[in-house]
Amino acid sequence: MRAGPCALLLCLGGVTRASHADPARYDLRVEDGVEYDSNPARAEQISGLPPSPAAPGSLLTRVVMSGDLAVPLGHDGSNVLVLSPSLGGKWFVATEARAESVLVAQALASDTMRLAQRAQLVVAAVYYDVYQRRATDLPDFRSTAPSLRLDYAMWPAVTASAALGYRWFTYKPDDALSFTAPTAQLLVRHVLAGGLWDGGADWEWSAGGSLEARAFHGPACSATSCDDLPQVPRQHDRFWILHAELTRTSSWLFGSGAALHLNQSNSYGESLLRGLVHVRAVVPLPWQWSLSLRAEIVATSYAEPVVFTQTVSGLPSASIDDESRSTLRAELARLCLGQVEIGTRYVYYTSAPTSYTVKYRRQTLLVYLAVAAD
DSSP states (O other), rough: OOOOSSOOOOOOOOOOOSSOOOEEEEEEEEEEEEESSSSOOOOEEETSSSSOOOOOOOEEEEEEEEEEEEEETTTTEEEEEEEEEEEEEEEEESSSGGGEEEEEEEEEEEEEOOOOEEEEEEEEEEEEEEEEESSSSSOEEEEEEEEEEEEEEEEEEEEEEEEEEEEEEEETTTTGGOOEEEEEEEEEEEEEEOOOGTOOOOOEEEEEEEEEEEEEEEEEESBOOOOOOOOSSEEEEEEEEEEEEEEEEEESSSEEEEEEEEEEETTTTEEEEEEEEEEEEEEOOGEEEEEEEEEEEEEEEEEEEOOOOOOOOOOOOOOOOOOEEEEEEEHHHHTTTTTTTEEEEEEEEOTOOOOOOOEEEEEEEEEEEEEEEO
């Protein structure tokens, strides 16, 4: 469970016309599983230095409860309210890893109002709250982000979206890393219907960009200090994202995409350029099994070099954005009795291909049982 740097991309379907209001719809899901984590503390290894003390690999239990409620508010279906809360947690078995146990609460609320035949307005808010047992530099934070988005169907298969919003981010261990940020976003989406029900394939491509202008409570750090003095300017980041994605849907699903992240910061060590490429697929297997695969390659270049020959007093060590890891994910699942799902999920995290002195590796293996109701 994680939160990205700009969690305002709330992609709903294209603008459609309904002749009457549908009844309220809901679904509930509870997932429980046992997982092994090879690196609970997400410890990094610095080449040439002895390994830092870290929690050993440990078993853990993971529970996730989520639900969705869609309520038509207009008699003609022109106004739909959607609520999507979820609560999840994981608790480690090993004594050395128990401080890594975490509880996460998340909620999404949106109200979609049709303005005209081709336009709709979406008022939304995203809430994400992490409760970590250890009060150090772990990603223990709260994020609240309301937004206002306008969708316009320029052609029958092409929709353009523009969104404005605001984000309140609270980093609980150190308020210097808390920030507020206005956000802006543009997205274009094109669907090419290929007769999916007749054995064909649907294609969809999308492209867009976003900006989050972060104003931190704490000071902008230099290469030698991070003193919070009246004359020291506050840290300001401008986090830009450009992305594009292509998806093919048929009896199996395939998607790929690329993104470019640019952070322009006045604080030492925070400016970066990051490239991401991902490929994903969902393939049906015999006996109602399905295989989901996703690979994401992340390469990051920092404006300032990583220095280990000097001690910089006061520099923050928290990583707010958690997009700096390449991942390989595979999940095997089977739906039983229509509402019970069993499965296993493997995820491998690595710092490659970024060639820095800091190395990172983590593996998780989960076996789970999920029950759904609608």
